[in-house]
Amino acid sequence: MYKVDLNSDLGESFGNYTIGMDADVIAHISSANVACGYHAGDPLVMDKTVQAAKTAGVAVGAHPGYPDLMGFGRRNVACSPKEAKAYVKYQLGALMAFTKANGVKLQHCKPHGALYNMAGKDIDLALAIAEAVAEVDKDVIFLALANSKMVEAAKQVGIRVASEVFADRAYQADGSLVPRSKPGAVIHDTEEAITRTIRMVKEGKVTAITGEEVPLAADSICVHGDNPSAVEFVKNIRARLEAEGVTIAPIAEIV
Numbered sequence: 001m002y003k004v005d006l007n008s009d010l011g012e013s014f015g016n017y018t019i020g021m022d023a024d025v026i027a028h029i030s031s032a033n034v035a036c037g038y039h040a041g042d043p044l045v046m047d048k049t050v051q052a053a054k055t056a057g058v059a060v061g062a063h064p065g066y067p068d069l070m071g072f073g074r075r076n077v078a079c080s081p082k083e084a085k086a087y088v089k090y091q092l093g094a095l096m097a098f099t100k101a102n103g104v105k106l107q108h109c110k111p112h113g114a115l116y117n118m119a120g121k122d123i124d125l126a127l128a129i130a131e132a133v134a135e136v137d138k139d140v141i142f143l144a145l146a147n148s149k150m151v152e153a154a155k156q157v158g159i160r161v162a163s164e165v166f167a168d169r170a171y172q173a174d175g176s177l178v179p180r181s182k183p184g185a186v187i188h189d190t191e192e193a194i195t196r197t198i199r200m201v202k203e204g205k206v207t208a209i210t211g212e213e214v215p216l217a218a219d220s221i222c223v224h225g226d227n228p229s230a231v232e233f234v235k236n237i238r239a240r241l242e243a244e245g246v247t248i249a250p251i252a253e254i255v
Contacts (some may be wrong), residue, residue, distance in 0.1 A: 002246040003254055004201050005220035006238060007031040007143065009063055009112070011049035012040035025225030026052055028234045030250045031059040033110045033143070036091035039073025043098075050098045058251035060104050061143060063174070064091035065112035073113035080138035083126035084115070088132035092140070105140055107252050108162065109133050110143035111150070119153075120145045120176060125233050126153035141209030141251050146216040147175035162255045165206070167197045167237055168224065173212040184209055190233055192241050197221055219254050 010026065012019040013032040019040065026032065032053045047206075053060045064087065067072030081089075087180060098130075099106045111119055111129055119126040120213030131154040133140050138159055144150030146163035154161035168187045170178040178185040187193045200206050200218040208214050223234045238248060 002201055002244075003249050004139050004218060004241065004246055005254055006223055006234070006235065006241075006248055007033055007061070007110070007220050007251075008223050008225050009033045009035070010053070011045050011063075013045050014040055014042050014061055014069070020226045021231050022049065022225070024231045025223075025234055026056045026058055028231075028238050029223065030248050031061055031107060031143075031220065032229075033061045033063035033108075033112075034095055035112070036062055036064050036095045038067045038087065038091055039069065039071075039112050041092075043113045046095060047098045047101070048104045050095075050104055054102055054104050055087065059107040059252060060095075060099055061108035061110055061251075062092050062095045062098045062106060063110055063112045064088045066113050066210070068114075069130070073115065076118060081124045084125055085128040085132045088129050089136055092132065092136045092184045096136075104252050106137065106140055107250060108141040110145045110164070116145065116150075117177075119150050120148035121155060123149045126150045127156065129153045130157040130159060131243055133157075141255060143220060143251065145177070146215075146218065147233045152237075160255050162219040162251045163202045164220045165197070165216060165218045166222050168193045168233070171206050171214055172210045173210050173214065175214050175216055190236060193233070194237050197237060198241065198244055198246075201241065202244070220251055 142154040
């Protein structure tokens, strides 16, 4: 029996600025990665997002990033592992105030943007994040890019880890994502993206942009819902997975 989580980044609005289509996406996912105020989100948005997830029966995870509101957390920040560890703890604590107030258990932690991409290749940074999670709450699951240094770090530290794959992103031969700056990094063809995703879940393989077959574990699929066509894609991918006999469940039921 196949089982997989569908996750999406939510709570990325800030003040008077609305980002994403959270209300439309939340009905189709099983886990939400909630921004913690560093790259996006604010206290009101965090509270509202946790409440919405609880109402929808969607598990809540923290989505900590670099302190980079203007760059939306997508710019590389030069900081020590010690600093990164403190950044993650700070953001976990902020979101946990709202999960506790709303009677929700924090399920997972998934780094955002540049922090995620850098930790995927830098074991010291990955260990700093894993240690932050372990020291705040050992029950929180580390949601990490499949085949990355983050998976290795979580195992070293002794916390649960879920391997994440991307429905609409191209992969390199080493299992890392093709940088968004390169042609073909984002897959725009819905049918191709869905077919690739089903194969990742059922066969544990994806074809790299250079043609190699890359083995990977697919515990959770990241789907984006920041525009109407993305929301339609989320609906379609869930329907197709279920039609293929794949059960959609939150991460805690999978790892």
